[in-house]
Amino acid sequence: MQYKINEVSKITGVSVDTLRFYEKLGVITPKINETNRYRYYDDIDINMIFDYNNYRKLDYSSKEALHFIRSASLEEQAGILEHKADYYRDKIKHYKKLQKRNEEILQQVHNIDQLLNVVRLGETPVCRYIAYRENKRFYGYRQYMEEIHQWLEQIEMAENAVIVPHEVIENKGENKHFWSFLIREEDNAEIGLPLSDNVERIEAGPCVRMMIKTGKEGTFHYDLLAPAIEYIQKHNFRLSGNPYGILLIRSHEETGLHRYLDFYLPIK
Numbered sequence: 001m002q003y004k005i006n007e008v009s010k011i012t013g014v015s016v017d018t019l020r021f022y023e024k025l026g027v028i029t030p031k032i033n034e035t036n037r038y039r040y041y042d043d044i045d046i047n048m049i050f051d052y053n054n055y056r057k058l059d060y061s062s063k064e065a066l067h068f069i070r071s072a073s074l075e076e077q078a079g080i081l082e083h084k085a086d087y088y089r090d091k092i093k094h095y096k097k098l099q100k101r102n103e104e105i106l107q108q109v110h111n112i113d114q115l116l117n118v119v120r121l122g123e124t125p126v127c128r129y130i131a132y133r134e135n136k137r138f139y140g141y142r143q144y145m146e147e148i149h150q151w152l153e154q155i156e157m158a159e160n161a162v163i164v165p166h167e168v169i170e171n172k173g174e175n176k177h178f179w180s181f182l183i184r185e186e187d188n189a190e191i192g193l194p195l196s197d198n199v200e201r202i203e204a205g206p207c208v209r210m211m212i213k214t215g216k217e218g219t220f221h222y223d224l225l226a227p228a229i230e231y232i233q234k235h236n237f238r239l240s241g242n243p244y245g246i247l248l249i250r251s252h253e254e255t256g257l258h259r260y261l262d263f264y265l266p267i268k
Contacts, residue, residue: 001043003046005019008049023039025066028041028045052066055068060084108211109248117211121207122264125185127182127185128195130180130199131178135177144198147196148181157183157188162177162245163180163244205267207266207267211248212261216257228263243265245262246261
Protein backbone atom coordinates (compact mmCIF):
# COMPACT_ATOMS: atom_id res chain seq x y z
CA MET A 1 0.00 0.00 0.00
CA GLN A 2 1.19 3.53 -0.74
CA TYR A 3 0.94 6.54 1.55
CA LYS A 4 1.31 10.26 1.00
CA ILE A 5 3.72 12.24 3.14
CA ASN A 6 0.98 13.68 5.38
CA GLU A 7 -0.32 10.18 6.05
CA VAL A 8 3.17 8.95 6.92
CA SER A 9 3.54 11.91 9.28
CA LYS A 10 0.34 10.93 11.08
CA ILE A 11 1.32 7.25 11.26
CA THR A 12 4.87 7.85 12.54
CA GLY A 13 4.44 11.07 14.51
CA VAL A 14 7.33 12.54 12.52
CA SER A 15 6.86 16.01 11.02
CA VAL A 16 6.72 16.52 7.28
CA ASP A 17 9.91 18.60 7.36
CA THR A 18 11.73 15.81 9.21
CA LEU A 19 10.48 13.23 6.71
CA ARG A 20 11.93 15.31 3.90
CA PHE A 21 15.20 15.46 5.83
CA TYR A 22 15.11 11.66 6.25
CA GLU A 23 14.76 11.36 2.50
CA LYS A 24 17.88 13.47 1.97
CA LEU A 25 19.76 11.28 4.45
CA GLY A 26 18.64 8.12 2.67
CA VAL A 27 16.60 6.69 5.52
CA ILE A 28 13.56 6.47 3.24
CA THR A 29 13.31 6.23 -0.55
CA PRO A 30 9.80 7.21 -1.66
CA LYS A 31 8.53 6.53 -5.16
CA ILE A 32 7.80 9.62 -7.21
CA ASN A 33 4.75 9.69 -9.46
CA GLU A 34 5.97 11.01 -12.79
CA THR A 35 2.58 12.52 -13.57
CA ASN A 36 1.88 14.61 -10.49
CA ARG A 37 5.38 14.49 -8.91
CA TYR A 38 3.86 13.36 -5.57
CA ARG A 39 5.98 11.22 -3.31
CA TYR A 40 4.51 7.93 -2.19
CA TYR A 41 5.79 5.83 0.70
CA ASP A 42 5.24 2.16 1.41
CA ASP A 43 5.32 -0.04 4.52
CA ILE A 44 9.10 -0.55 4.19
CA ASP A 45 9.71 3.22 4.36
CA ILE A 46 7.60 3.43 7.50
CA ASN A 47 9.46 0.54 9.10
CA MET A 48 12.77 2.20 8.20
CA ILE A 49 11.63 5.32 10.02
CA PHE A 50 10.80 3.24 13.07
CA ASP A 51 14.17 1.44 12.91
CA TYR A 52 16.16 4.62 12.35
CA ASN A 53 14.52 6.41 15.28
CA ASN A 54 15.01 3.32 17.43
CA TYR A 55 18.76 3.33 16.91
CA ARG A 56 18.96 7.11 17.30
CA LYS A 57 17.23 6.68 20.68
CA LEU A 58 19.86 4.04 21.47
CA ASP A 59 22.41 6.85 21.09
CA TYR A 60 23.66 5.83 17.67
CA SER A 61 24.82 8.74 15.55
CA SER A 62 22.78 9.49 12.44
CA LYS A 63 25.55 7.97 10.31
CA GLU A 64 25.76 4.85 12.50
CA ALA A 65 22.00 4.33 12.53
CA LEU A 66 21.70 4.77 8.77
CA HIS A 67 24.55 2.35 8.07
CA PHE A 68 23.15 -0.20 10.54
CA ILE A 69 19.67 -0.34 9.00
CA ARG A 70 20.54 0.26 5.36
CA SER A 71 23.83 -1.38 4.47
CA ALA A 72 25.57 -3.22 7.33
CA SER A 73 26.13 -6.97 7.01
CA LEU A 74 25.38 -9.29 9.91
CA GLU A 75 29.09 -9.39 10.73
CA GLU A 76 29.31 -5.59 10.66
CA GLN A 77 26.22 -5.31 12.85
CA ALA A 78 27.78 -7.65 15.41
CA GLY A 79 30.87 -5.44 15.48
CA ILE A 80 28.79 -2.30 15.89
CA LEU A 81 26.81 -3.87 18.73
CA GLU A 82 30.02 -4.93 20.49
CA HIS A 83 31.38 -1.40 20.13
CA LYS A 84 28.15 0.00 21.55
CA ALA A 85 28.36 -2.39 24.51
CA ASP A 86 31.70 -0.79 25.43
CA TYR A 87 30.23 2.65 24.78
CA TYR A 88 27.28 2.02 27.14
CA ARG A 89 29.60 0.68 29.87
CA ASP A 90 31.73 3.83 29.64
CA LYS A 91 28.62 6.02 29.70
CA ILE A 92 27.22 4.22 32.74
CA LYS A 93 30.53 4.62 34.55
CA HIS A 94 30.66 8.31 33.60
CA TYR A 95 27.11 9.02 34.71
CA LYS A 96 27.66 7.18 37.97
CA LYS A 97 30.46 9.64 38.68
CA LEU A 98 28.20 12.55 37.81
CA GLN A 99 25.48 11.06 40.00
CA LYS A 100 27.92 10.78 42.89
CA ARG A 101 29.05 14.40 42.38
CA ASN A 102 25.44 15.56 42.27
CA GLU A 103 24.63 13.68 45.48
CA GLU A 104 27.65 15.23 47.22
CA ILE A 105 26.55 18.73 46.22
CA LEU A 106 22.93 17.99 47.17
CA GLN A 107 23.97 16.78 50.62
CA GLN A 108 26.06 19.88 51.22
CA VAL A 109 23.27 22.17 50.00
CA HIS A 110 20.84 20.49 52.39
CA ASN A 111 23.36 20.99 55.22
CA ILE A 112 24.52 24.53 54.43
CA ASP A 113 23.09 25.96 57.66
CA GLN A 114 24.97 23.35 59.71
CA LEU A 115 28.24 23.65 57.73
CA LEU A 116 28.50 27.40 57.17
CA ASN A 117 31.48 28.90 59.06
CA VAL A 118 31.94 25.67 61.04
CA VAL A 119 35.60 24.60 61.32
CA ARG A 120 36.28 20.89 61.17
CA LEU A 121 39.18 18.57 60.47
CA GLY A 122 39.30 16.67 57.20
CA GLU A 123 41.45 15.22 54.44
CA THR A 124 42.44 16.77 51.14
CA PRO A 125 42.14 14.41 48.16
CA VAL A 126 44.88 14.39 45.53
CA CYS A 127 43.87 17.02 42.97
CA ARG A 128 45.20 18.93 40.01
CA TYR A 129 44.30 22.47 39.07
CA ILE A 130 44.96 24.99 36.35
CA ALA A 131 44.53 28.71 37.07
CA TYR A 132 42.73 30.87 34.55
CA ARG A 133 42.14 34.10 36.49
CA GLU A 134 43.97 36.21 39.07
CA ASN A 135 41.42 38.12 41.14
CA LYS A 136 39.30 39.73 38.37
CA ARG A 137 41.91 39.50 35.61
CA PHE A 138 41.65 36.65 33.12
CA TYR A 139 45.09 35.76 31.92
CA GLY A 140 45.17 32.03 31.24
CA TYR A 141 43.41 32.36 27.90
CA ARG A 142 46.40 34.29 26.58
CA GLN A 143 49.09 32.06 28.06
CA TYR A 144 47.64 28.62 27.48
CA MET A 145 44.26 28.99 25.79
CA GLU A 146 44.32 25.63 24.02
CA GLU A 147 45.07 23.79 27.25
CA ILE A 148 42.27 25.56 29.13
CA HIS A 149 39.89 24.71 26.31
CA GLN A 150 40.75 21.03 26.78
CA TRP A 151 39.77 21.37 30.44
CA LEU A 152 36.55 23.12 29.44
CA GLU A 153 35.63 20.19 27.21
CA GLN A 154 35.64 18.02 30.36
CA ILE A 155 34.20 20.68 32.66
CA GLU A 156 31.51 18.34 34.04
CA MET A 157 34.35 16.36 35.68
CA ALA A 158 36.12 19.46 37.04
CA GLU A 159 35.21 21.95 39.73
CA ASN A 160 35.56 25.71 39.90
CA ALA A 161 37.88 26.61 42.75
CA VAL A 162 39.64 29.61 44.25
CA ILE A 163 43.26 29.15 45.30
CA VAL A 164 44.80 31.41 47.95
CA PRO A 165 48.62 31.39 48.15
CA HIS A 166 49.51 30.46 51.72
CA GLU A 167 52.14 33.24 51.79
CA VAL A 168 49.37 35.82 51.35
CA ILE A 169 47.60 34.55 54.46
CA GLU A 170 50.75 34.13 56.51
CA ASN A 171 52.04 37.60 55.63
CA LYS A 172 48.60 39.21 55.69
CA GLY A 173 49.27 40.56 52.23
CA GLU A 174 46.99 41.88 49.55
CA ASN A 175 43.88 39.90 48.65
CA LYS A 176 45.54 37.84 45.93
CA HIS A 177 43.79 34.68 44.76
CA PHE A 178 43.44 32.58 41.64
CA TRP A 179 40.29 31.13 40.13
CA SER A 180 41.04 27.71 38.72
CA PHE A 181 39.61 24.51 37.32
CA LEU A 182 40.27 21.64 39.71
CA ILE A 183 39.94 17.91 39.15
CA ARG A 184 40.46 14.94 41.42
CA GLU A 185 43.38 12.74 40.46
CA GLU A 186 41.24 9.60 40.26
CA ASP A 187 38.91 11.26 37.76
CA ASN A 188 41.71 12.61 35.62
CA ALA A 189 43.31 9.17 35.50
CA GLU A 190 40.35 8.16 33.33
CA ILE A 191 39.92 11.19 31.08
CA GLY A 192 43.57 12.25 30.78
CA LEU A 193 43.58 16.05 30.85
CA PRO A 194 46.98 17.51 29.91
CA LEU A 195 49.31 17.89 32.88
CA SER A 196 51.79 20.52 31.76
CA ASP A 197 53.85 22.93 33.84
CA ASN A 198 50.71 25.09 34.05
CA VAL A 199 48.96 22.45 36.14
CA GLU A 200 49.60 22.32 39.89
CA ARG A 201 49.21 19.27 42.13
CA ILE A 202 47.56 19.16 45.56
CA GLU A 203 48.78 16.30 47.72
CA ALA A 204 46.60 14.22 49.99
CA GLY A 205 46.85 15.02 53.68
CA PRO A 206 45.17 16.48 56.74
CA CYS A 207 43.38 19.77 56.48
CA VAL A 208 41.08 22.16 58.25
CA ARG A 209 37.83 22.51 56.37
CA MET A 210 35.23 25.27 56.45
CA MET A 211 32.38 26.42 54.26
CA ILE A 212 32.12 30.17 53.70
CA LYS A 213 29.61 32.45 51.98
CA THR A 214 30.45 35.43 49.79
CA GLY A 215 28.31 37.88 47.89
CA LYS A 216 28.54 38.95 44.28
CA GLU A 217 31.67 38.67 42.16
CA GLY A 218 34.61 40.51 43.66
CA THR A 219 33.51 40.13 47.29
CA PHE A 220 35.73 37.17 48.18
CA HIS A 221 38.49 37.95 50.69
CA TYR A 222 40.71 35.51 52.55
CA ASP A 223 39.67 37.25 55.79
CA LEU A 224 36.54 35.10 55.54
CA LEU A 225 38.82 32.20 56.49
CA ALA A 226 39.72 33.84 59.82
CA PRO A 227 37.93 31.22 62.01
CA ALA A 228 39.87 28.43 60.27
CA ILE A 229 43.17 30.30 60.57
CA GLU A 230 42.53 30.92 64.28
CA TYR A 231 41.78 27.22 64.75
CA ILE A 232 45.06 26.29 63.05
CA GLN A 233 47.05 28.67 65.24
CA LYS A 234 45.26 27.64 68.43
CA HIS A 235 46.11 23.95 67.85
CA ASN A 236 49.73 24.66 66.85
CA PHE A 237 49.20 23.55 63.26
CA ARG A 238 50.79 25.20 60.26
CA LEU A 239 49.61 25.68 56.72
CA SER A 240 51.38 23.13 54.54
CA GLY A 241 50.02 24.30 51.20
CA ASN A 242 47.70 26.71 49.46
CA PRO A 243 44.15 26.81 50.84
CA TYR A 244 41.57 26.22 48.15
CA GLY A 245 37.83 26.59 48.07
CA ILE A 246 35.55 24.64 45.76
CA LEU A 247 32.63 26.71 44.52
CA LEU A 248 29.71 24.61 45.67
CA ILE A 249 26.85 26.69 44.28
CA ARG A 250 25.65 30.18 43.43
CA SER A 251 22.19 31.10 44.67
CA HIS A 252 20.02 34.11 43.93
CA GLU A 253 18.10 35.29 46.96
CA GLU A 254 16.10 38.42 47.83
CA THR A 255 19.23 39.77 49.49
CA GLY A 256 21.26 39.28 46.31
CA LEU A 257 23.72 36.77 44.93
CA HIS A 258 25.36 34.33 47.36
CA ARG A 259 28.28 32.02 46.61
CA TYR A 260 29.14 29.09 48.86
CA LEU A 261 32.73 27.86 48.90
CA ASP A 262 33.90 24.67 50.59
CA PHE A 263 37.44 25.48 51.74
CA TYR A 264 40.31 23.07 52.42
CA LEU A 265 43.32 24.42 54.34
CA PRO A 266 46.20 21.88 54.24
CA ILE A 267 47.98 21.58 57.61
CA LYS A 268 50.87 19.87 59.29
